[in-house]
Amino acid sequence: xxxxxxxxxxxxxxxxxxxxxxxxxxxxxxxxxxxxxxxxxxxxxxxxxxxxxxxxxxxxxxxxxxxxxxxxxxxxxxxxxxxxxxxxxxxxxxxxxxxxxxxxxxxxxxxxxxxxxxxxxxxxxxxxxxxxxxxxxxxxxxxxxxxxxxxxxxxxxxxxxxxxxxxxxxxxxxxxxxxxxxxxxxxxxxxxxxxxxxxxxxxxxxxxxxxxxxxxxxxxxxxxxxxxxxxxxxxxxxxxxxxxxxxxxxxxxxxxxxxxxxxxxxxxxxxxxxxxxxxxxxxx
Numbered sequence: 001x002x003x004x005x006x007x008x009x010x011x012x013x014x015x016x017x018x019x020x021x022x023x024x025x026x027x028x029x030x031x032x033x034x035x036x037x038x039x040x041x042x043x044x045x046x047x048x049x050x051x052x053x054x055x056x057x058x059x060x061x062x063x064x065x066x067x068x069x070x071x072x073x074x075x076x077x078x079x080x081x082x083x084x085x086x087x088x089x090x091x092x093x094x095x096x097x098x099x100x101x102x103x104x105x106x107x108x109x110x111x112x113x114x115x116x117x118x119x120x121x122x123x124x125x126x127x128x129x130x131x132x133x134x135x136x137x138x139x140x141x142x143x144x145x146x147x148x149x150x151x152x153x154x155x156x157x158x159x160x161x162x163x164x165x166x167x168x169x170x171x172x173x174x175x176x177x178x179x180x181x182x183x184x185x186x187x188x189x190x191x192x193x194x195x196x197x198x199x200x201x202x203x204x205x206x207x208x209x210x211x212x213x214x215x216x217x218x219x220x221x222x223x224x225x226x227x228x229x230x231x232x233x234x235x236x237x238x239x240x241x242x243x244x245x246x247x248x249x250x251x252x253x254x255x256x257x258x259x260x261x262x263x264x265x266x267x268x269x270x271x272x273x274x275x276x277x278x279x280x281x282x283x284x
Contacts, residue, residue, distance in 0.1 A: 005044055007061035008034070017048060019062055021206070021236045029053065029063070035130050040122040047130040053234060055131050057098055059123070065098050067133035069233050073200075074100030074134070074167075075265040076230040076273070077242055079258070081163050081198040082108055083270055084246060086253035088162040089113070092190070094150035096167035097123030099135035105165075106140040107260045114143045115161075117154075121147040151183055157190035164191060166199035179210065181217045184245075188221045191247060198244045201227065204280045205237040212283055218245040227284060228273040230264075241280070 007018055008031070015031040035047040035055065046058040054067035065073065078101045082088055089112045093101050097118040105114050118124055124145060127135040146153065154164075164187050168179070187197050201214040211227075219225040222245030232240045255270045 005037075005061060008046075017050070017058065017061070017063075025206075025236060027063075027236065029056075036126055038122065038126075040120050042120045045120070045122050045126055047126055055133060056234075057123070057127060057131055057134070063234055065100060065131075065134050066234050067131065070098065070100055070134040071262075072230055072264045073232045073235075073240065074098075074104050075262050076228075076269075077101055077165055077167055077198060077200060078104035079260065079262065079265045080228060080242065080252075080270065080273065081165060081196045081244060082111075083254045083258055084244065084249055084252045085163055085194070085196050086249070088196075090161045090163075091115070092117065092154070092157070092161045092164045094154065094164065094166045094168065096165070098127040098131060099124060099138040101165055101167045102140075102143050103134075103136045103138050104260075104262075106138070106142065112142060114140070115146055116143055117146045117148055117150045119147065119149050121145075151186075154183070154186045154190050157186075159192055160190055162192055162195055164195070164197040166197065168200060179214060181220070184217050184221055188245070188247075194248045196244065196246045196249060197222075198242055201241045201243040203235065203237040204229065204239055204241050204277075204283065208283055211241050211243075211280075215243050215284055218243050222246055223248075224250050226274050227276060227280065229276055229280070230269075230273065239277075 017029045017031050019027045029050045031048050031050050033049040037046045043060045049055050056066040057064040091105050091114050093116045102114050102116050128137050202210040224246040226244045229241050231238050258267050
């Protein structure tokens with residue numbers, strides 16, 4: 001097959017995706033089929049059908065989410081802040097072009113508006129068309145798709161949102177700004193007086209320095225800052241961290257009444273996810 005990017009190669013007649021993790025680790029996936037491949041104005045976008053992980057979204061050669069375990073990441077980044085806040089009505093998702101987080105947020109009837117700000121429209125369309133295990137072909141009327149730079153968007157928002165979810169890719173390229181203190185300060189300003197934000201903060205094992213820097217930046221702004229984890233097999237190291245910042249709420253408000261249809265999150269997970277391993281405590 002001509003025109004394949006260098007991270008997709010034939011080996012002994014079989015197609016393989018090789019993801020390069022910081023030049024120190026290479027992760028290879030045997031691929032059944034290339035469902036979609038296109039260069040957008042921002043990045044190379046692929047949907048691949050893999051043998052072990054099913055269909056997967058691959059951006060610039062890096063796996064973002066898969067049909068087999070994408071629900072773990074999306075449920076954890078969505079339901080934790082939404083059960084922490086007593087009555088979220090306006091929710092902002094920055095990134096999240098696979099629509100998985102917005103799909104989970106839409107399970108809350110009290111949420112009135114979901115703004116999904118994704119810089120690359122092609123990612124949204126491709127995931128709605130070809131990765132419905134994650135996107136659910138999201139078509140909820142409360143979801144407003146904004147194809148824009150999330151950093152610029154949040155800079156203009158003041159006292160607007162109850163919950164902000166930063167569903168970013170790794171801190172390289174355009175996503176690097178989503179890990180900087182100025183961005184978190186703008187998030188704080190965009191939240192209402194009792195607002196809550198959460199972001200993915202990378203692997204405690206392979207990206208400890210990013211996790212710690214993220215936690216400390218959010219801790220400078222929010223009186224309640226909590227880190228929680230989940231195991232997402234797709235991501236390097238498996239163990240993945242999220243950091244939550246809350247302006248006034250110190251405890252989850254709605255765990256006991258949690259009743260959403262989910263595959264990973266339940267009341268027990270919501271109660272124990274903030275109990276992190278000892279080495280993570282020491283890093284923080």
